[in-house]
Amino acid sequence: MNSQAIKAAPKRKTREEILGLSADLFARHGYDGVSMRDVAAAVGLTQAALYYHFSDKDQLYLDAVAYDFREKDDALKDMLASNSTPWVRLERFVAGLAQMMVTDRDFLRLLHWVLLDSDEVRQSTLAKDVFGGMFVAVYDLAHELDPNRDAHLLAMSIFGLVIFHFQAGAIRKFMPGYSPSQDNPEVLARHICDLLRWSLTSPSGDAH
Template sequence: MAKQAFRHTREEILGLSVPLFATIGFDGVSMRAIAAAVGVTPAALYHHFSDKEQLCLEAVGYAFMEKVGPLKSLLVSAVEPWSRLEAFVIHFTRMLAREKDFRRLMQWVLLDSNEPRLQSLVDCVFRDLFNALGNLATELVPGRDAHLLVVSMFGLVIYPFETLSVRRFLPGYTDQQEDPEVIARHVIGLLRHGLGAGHEEKS
């Protein structure tokens, strides 16, 4: 029984629990349901994680670092700033198009009203990438509000995916607009023309 209970590693448990949190959120899933889906006993699950809170935080961190973590290197390389931003937007857009569970998981995070949990996620998971993109934004347009620029950049990339089920019925929609390459080119063009043209206006 002990061998069966502990046959999954901590990393495997995190990877298998991500789709559950992505599908029904923190409040919708129990530790017993996670244990059943992963294929371990509840006791084995509690051996690795003290409670659902810890498991959720680590699952989000695991998914974020696996999918988005490698993109940070694109922001801090030695190449020209606009080239860094373009590379980040392209790879980030491709990843979002490919990883539906990750997109759903991030939507649940944004809907979460538990402030201590959100603070932990910011401190342990999101802050480094946000700061890296903020530093790049400052390089591109010194004097602007880097915080709002970063939020806007993320929004420009993420929102086309979040609204896909609705915008298919809106005027002007085409199948081509679901192509991540089309979305990336649109976002890059909007950032280049919008940020560059308004450089003299301080927000």
Template sequence: MSRRANLSRDAILDRAIPLFAESGYNGVSMRDIARSCGQSSASLYHHFPDKQALYLAAMKQAFADRTAQLLTLLREDGPADRRLRNLVETLCRQLTEDRTFQRLLQRELLDGDRQRLQLTAESVFSEVTRELQRLCRELAPQFDPFLLAGSIIGLVMQHFQNAGLRRFLPGYQPQHDNPVVIAEHIVALLPGGNQ
């Protein structure tokens, strides 16, 4: 691609997302992103004032479709246990089918940068978290909805964070990699999941 043909903001983000997923925020420079885009670093600054703004936009774009899908499931009419099952199964499928999504999430948690975590929480995950807490209040009003929502996400994430190791542990069976099997197991453990 010619350096003169400037890429759109979305095209830059599409190229930056896998770089951030692979190497993390600190492992990718604006120069790396520009090189991947076939652009000059200056052309990136036309769309983004700095690396942090580009990163946050990349996170929003990477998670936009997934969070929209989760919000749709959480806001459906119908029994809370069905919405829980659909949510957990969808999240398991998303993590299985999209390694970039999974890696971005893991990288951000591992990096642990307080400011980026706060920005990501506020701009990417807050709406889904609020809706998940609302579902938790419906399912199990006796539990703290914040802690229960965190436990649901934690149960799901754990299965994908240790996927490489899991295959070598005693008791492993190939069906343990199936997102539907994982989702059914998680839902069965949760309050209101067996209604």
């Protein structure tokens, strides 16, 4: 009925189960905050078994992050790929990204840890594997929105506007002007798109 029939890929599942569960843990507590014991307990194995699947903790971490981001990356790229106008695609992407931040808290958390990682090799690997495709899509969109601006900076700004809002989510609540409605992805998306739109479509902006 299904692919590998009964016998061909018998235990490949364990590896993916480890990846999924450890990604959750790393998202919540970071590399140093998660022990191999924690992972083993979550999966329902002993510590030693993990070393059958992964050479060491570093490798497990790297694979887990890549595993977790892959699917989100695909979803986000889908939001950008269509033949609507650039502004419609932007609106959909921003709302979709914001929604994703709300729906899956771990997405933001894991992203956070990745950005924070001080290991250069891990970062370059993840940058390409995980963010490369998504960034390029937004980068192209940025160029469409305003060919006269630095598309790289503009793309970064788009990400920053959405992501930072949620990064600061926990402390935002203690700041003046806070309203729970701001946690609504639609409200945020509206704010951001307005901010960009009345900027980028600016008619006769003069010298600068």
